[in-house]
Amino acid sequence: MENFETGAIRTQTERTHYDEHSTPLFLTSSFVFQDAEDMRASFAGETNKNLYSRFSNPNVNEFTDKIVKMEGAEAGYSFATGMAAIFSTIAPLVESGDHILSCQSIFGSTHTLFKKYFPKWGIETTYFKAEEINEIEKYITPKTKILYAETPTNPAIEVIDLEILGKVAKKHNLILIVDNCFATPYIQKPIDFGADLVVHSATKLIDGQGRVLGGVVVGRADLVHEIFLFSRNTGPAMSPFNAWVLSKSLETLAVRVEKHCENALKVAEFLEAHPQVSLVKYPFLKSHPNYEVAKKQMKLGGNIVAFEVKGGIEAGRKFLNNVKMCSLSANLGDTRTIVTHPASTTHSKLSDEERLEVGITPGLVRCSVGLENVEDIISDLKQALEA
Incomplete structure (x- = not known):
């Protein structure tokens, strides 16, 4: 397995016939097919070709592949913003009547999703405090579907024990989602402790220079596939330009x-x-x-x-x-x-x-x-x- 820094630099989109050293920008909304059969097979999912940049794009694929490798995940999908990543990760995995258990200290907009918007669709959230980490099972109900946390937390810098979260999620068959934005995959790998999905606002340390917005989720391939199906129809896709910038940012x-x-x-x-x-x-x-x-x-x-x-x-x-x-x-x-x-x-x-x-x-x-x-x-x- 490649070391972290090597993977961040050497994971690249396949070179074009120009033999460029650095990945070029693919500013195109769509892609062409060789013939009717190529087009049919591509839309049937029988090939790995890009169809439309709302679904996938070489620049976005390269950025996503790097994060997948860095986090030790199976698959991933990238978004226009960090909040698009959080909403589009949770929305396709829950149904009316489901329950989310979340740590209390989370990003303000995530809190707004949990308390203002998800209840409109019959999805309730219960919060646990960081100091209650050893007692969180008391909040789990038969309807609990997702265990959600960010660590370190924003803005109080509490640290949530990922090993405990992973064990609780496995015991109760919950989907463990961890916001790893403050740590980045260089500092912390939640999947190693049992996380099913890891989300990032790439706008923060991943970009690192205050230039572009972006978000990404990586984790179990079956869950990411559901997120992909939801996202290609709702349209929160990352732009090729932002992906190109972010992929270069990962090199450093x-x-x-x-x-x-x-x-x-x-x-x-x-x-x-x-x-x-x-x-x-x-x-x-x-x-x-x-x-x-x-x-x-x-x-x-x-x-x-x-x-x-x-x-x-x-x-x-x-x-x-x-x-x-x-x-x-x-x-x-x-x-x-x-x-x-x-x-x-x-x-x-x-x-x-x-x-x-x-x-x-x-x-x-x-x-x-x-x-x-x-x-x-x-x-x-x-x-x-x-x-």
């Missing part, structure tokens, strides 16, 4: 993530020692409540650091107003360091109690540590904390 994923994590650990250690900070959450800090779990299932700690600024919401807002180099943005996983204050922005519509339920304290700041010189990142955070 390992070296980028290594540096992101190196910087993030140093930032976390700096913040933990700062008097204006009351709490720091980073998986590879020994003070993290799930440090041992993180070391078991993660190669590195990731690039996201969450920390509590003393003084509540106003202190968090003041911190954001005083950063100079770091960006204020809704994205993460960029080369540029990004800071956000969830209580006054992304989760401001929740009540204080609702925010606390998902681990968002008043002064919580989420920092996506970038690739700048780490001393410059720390210097900016330091002056903002002391302003």
